Amino acid sequence: MENVNYSQVTPLELVEVARIASPFRDQRDQLMNVILKVEKAVPAFSPQVTAVIAREMNLSQTEVYSFISFYKMLSTKERGQYVIHMCQSAPCHIRGAKEVLESVEDFLHIKIGETTEDKKFTLEYAPCIGTCDVSPAMLINGKVYGNLTPDSVRDVLKMYIRGEVM
Amino acid sequence: MEQVKRLTRNCGKINPKDAADYVKAGGYEGLKKALKMDGQEIINLMKDSGLRGRGGAGFPTFRKMQFTFDTESDIKYVVCNADEGEPGTNKDRILLSEDPCSILEGMAITGKTVGANYGYIYLRGEYSYIREILEAAIESSTKLGFLGKDIQGSGFDFEIKIASGAGAYVCGEETALFESIEGHRGEPRFRPPFPSIQGLFGKPTVLNNVETLANIGPILANGAEWFKSVGTENSPGTKLFTVIGNVNHRGVYEYPMGINLKELIFDCCGGVEDGRELIAVQAGGASGAYINASQIDMPLDIDHISDSGGRLGCGTIMVIDETNCMVDIVLNNAYFFKEESCGQCTPCREGTTRLYRFIEDISQGRGSLETLEKIDRLIECMENASLCGLGRSATVPVASAIRNFRPIFIKHIDKDPCPICDDVKVANVS
Ligand SMILES: Cc1cc2nc3c(=O)[nH]c(=O)nc-3n(C[C@H](O)[C@H](O)[C@H](O)COP(=O)(O)O)c2cc1C
Ligand code: SF4
Ligand code: FES
Numbered sequence: 186m187e188n189v190n191y192s193q194v195t196p197l198e199l200v201e202v203a204r205i206a207s208p209f210r211d212q213r214d215q216l217m218n219v220i221l222k223v224e225k226a227v228p229a230f231s232p233q234v235t236a237v238i239a240r241e242m243n244l245s246q247t248e249v250y251s252f253i254s255f256y257k258m259l260s261t262k263e264r265g266q267y268v269i270h271m272c273q274s275a276p277c278h279i280r281g282a283k284e285v286l287e288s289v290e291d292f293l294h295i296k297i298g299e300t301t302e303d304k305k306f307t308l309e310y311a312p313c314i315g316t317c318d319v320s321p322a323m324l325i326n327g328k329v330y331g332n333l334t335p336d337s338v339r340d341v342l343k344m345y346i347r348g349e350v351m
Numbered sequence: 352m353e354q355v356k357r358l359t360r361n362c363g364k365i366n367p368k369d370a371a372d373y374v375k376a377g378g379y380e381g382l383k384k385a386l387k388m389d390g391q392e393i394i395n396l397m398k399d400s401g402l403r404g405r406g407g408a409g410f411p412t413f414r415k416m417q418f419t420f421d422t423e424s425d426i427k428y429v430v431c432n433a434d435e436g437e438p439g440t441n442k443d444r445i446l447l448s449e450d451p452c453s454i455l456e457g458m459a460i461t462g463k464t465v466g467a468n469y470g471y472i473y474l475r476g477e478y479s480y481i482r483e484i485l486e487a488a489i490e491s492s493t494k495l496g497f498l499g500k501d502i503q504g505s506g507f508d509f510e511i512k513i514a515s516g517a518g519a520y521v522c523g524e525e526t527a528l529f530e531s532i533e534g535h536r537g538e539p540r541f542r543p544p545f546p547s548i549q550g551l552f553g554k555p556t557v558l559n560n561v562e563t564l565a566n567i568g569p570i571l572a573n574g575a576e577w578f579k580s581v582g583t584e585n586s587p588g589t590k591l592f593t594v595i596g597n598v599n600h601r602g603v604y605e606y607p608m609g610i611n612l613k614e615l616i617f618d619c620c621g622g623v624e625d626g627r628e629l630i631a632v633q634a635g636g637a638s639g640a641y642i643n644a645s646q647i648d649m650p651l652d653i654d655h656i657s658d659s660g661g662r663l664g665c666g667t668i669m670v671i672d673e674t675n676c677m678v679d680i681v682l683n684n685a686y687f688f689k690e691e692s693c694g695q696c697t698p699c700r701e702g703t704t705r706l707y708r709f710i711e712d713i714s715q716g717r718g719s720l721e722t723l724e725k726i727d728r729l730i731e732c733m734e735n736a737s738l739c740g741l742g743r744s745a746t747v748p749v750a751s752a753i754r755n756f757r758p759i760f761i762k763h764i765d766k767d768p769c770p771i772c773d774d775v776k777v778a779n780v781s
Contacts (some may be wrong), residue, residue: 213533213534214514214532214552215534216534217514217534218515220517221517251536252534252535252536255519255536255693256517256518256537257517258476258518259518273683274438274687275438275439275637275669275683275684275687276439276595276596278683279596279597279669279674279675279680280597310690311518312520312687312690312691313436313438313439313440314477315435315441315443315444315475315477315478316441317438317593317595317601318441318593318601318602319601320601
């Protein structure tokens with residue numbers, strides 16, 4: 186397992202995690218729903234957080250961790266406020282996704298898989314996000330941006346930096 | 352050529368969240384008819400229609416219904432596969448976001464047919480923004496009595512829940528999808544048992560693709576003859592094609608099955624961008640075959656494409672022009688499968704990684720003819736020994752590319768300069 190430094194989870198946040206998870210004790214099919222809710226309440230799925238989910242749902246912590254680590258859109262690492270998923274599949278690739286990615290990397294000074302120092306942006310790879318009719322495309326916190334160019338992608342990011350988009 | 356808008360008839364025209372709008376446009380008529388029929392009658396109608404699955408394999412829809420219908424069980428499920436993970440495919444997104452009630456109707460009819468009272472829609476994580484549309488469509492349909500308890504006073508109950516994915520291509524495989532709904536890692540199961548007999552939560556389950564389900568309501572409403580009036584003998588009906596890549600008009604189009612591939616690209620979608628030259632087409636998404644420009648004069652139906660070594664799959668057509676290098680595109684493709692292999696079985700976990708490395712070797716001028724031979728042997732092993740369709744079909748694009756574009760691979764083995772791959776080489780060094 187990678188060594189990850191997590192920001193401190195507050196006791197209040199852990200109480201919130203327990204509140205989200207506890208109604209679903211022994212309901213394993215609710216694990217995804219619980220995780221998607223918890224994701225919004227804590228900075229990361231740190232060991233403390235997964236331990237609380239496991240305890241409340243009556244699962245082992247390993248099961249919770251292995252679930253999270255399986256799905257690409259979930260992460261056990263700490264992420265920034267905005268998660269950018271850059272599509273890298275062929276339909277985007279052949280329309281300049283690589284140049285768009287390079288532009289983002291230059292602009293934010295991070296590489297794929299990294300988070301900016303101010304914890305604002307995390308840049309991640311994504312397979313096709315289903316909007317190839319406007320490729321190259323990306324998701325920022327689930328919102329689609331398409332027909333990107335190395336310039337237009339910076340304009341999108343600037344909107345987030347300025348706080349024009351929440 | 353004019354599109355034949357059967358599945359996309361309402362797209363952009365109705366409020367997708369409001370079932371009343373769907374009803375005004377003639378929706379839920381199929382369900383009303385189904386409620387008065389018994390299961391076997393509906394199955395016979397589906398058999399007559401000749402509808403085949405639109406999710407990839409083209410399996411006759413009535414057969415899956417029949418297996419589940421014939422299996423005794425207290426609980427049965429209908430699952431809608433809205434995972435749409437196949438790179439290049441946008442068609443299910445259009446239906447889910449613009450006419451979701453047509454999918455709900457298909458699910459309810461399937462439930463009535465096989466005796467299932469519960470349905471799940473498995474929505475991929477990348478489409479989380481569609482969830483609220485689906486929720487509203489389910490709620491408004493329930494209010495109008497087309498879902499929920501005692502539908503239209505028939506005594507039949509059918510309830511639909513939404514389950515979310517979170518980024519895993521393999522979860523489109525039906526048994527992996529069940530695992531995921533059940534709260535596990537999305538790792539495919541061994542089969543048998545088959546899902547129709549032991550599927551979600553171990554119960555008999557009918558699982559269909561979004562587009563397949565959207566066909567069911569209109570078939571019930573208009574009859575099998577109407578359905579068969581377009582399309583080909585073995586693949587009746589219309590098909591949604593996602594045409595993308597270096598083509599002038601990208602998007603999702605609805606045409607009768609059997610439309611000519613060349614016509615689709617050049618007449619319907621405006622041909623290649625900026626008048627550049629077409630070098631290749633990949634039909635069927637990332638796991639489809641690459642064919643070269645001289646092979647595209649062929650009808651697009653399920654059997655025809657299979658005969659030519661490819662697959663129609665989900666109906667994705669990726670247009671590749673002369674600004675690309677086939678080796679670079681295959682490398683991108685191999686990377687996709689390496690990343691998306693669930694890692695459960697060795698032939699696929701190791702195989703997809705080795706395949707990627709081999710293509711990388713060739714693209715960076717470290718390959719030889721021996722590399723091509725090794726690829727051949729590896730492909731044979733993966734196709735024979737992989738547990739699920741991912742490992743078995745990850746080989747199709749590579750094998751077809753080497754077969755149809757061999758000179759380009761040889762050029763890279765000979766270390767002839769390639770403007771595209773050389774650029775990547777430099778990037779990798781830095
Ligand atoms: C790796 C893999 C991924 C798949 N992804 C999808 C998908 O995203 N959507 C889909 O409908 N079918 C997908 N399938 C096919 C499904 O397993 C299944 O055959 C299909 O959903 C059946 O529906 P149909 O009979 O309506 O076509 C995938 C299969 C494999 C092996
Ligand atoms: S073939 Fe690949 S994706 Fe399928 S079970 Fe094996 S490792 Fe997983
Ligand atoms: S390939 Fe990028 S959105 Fe489909």
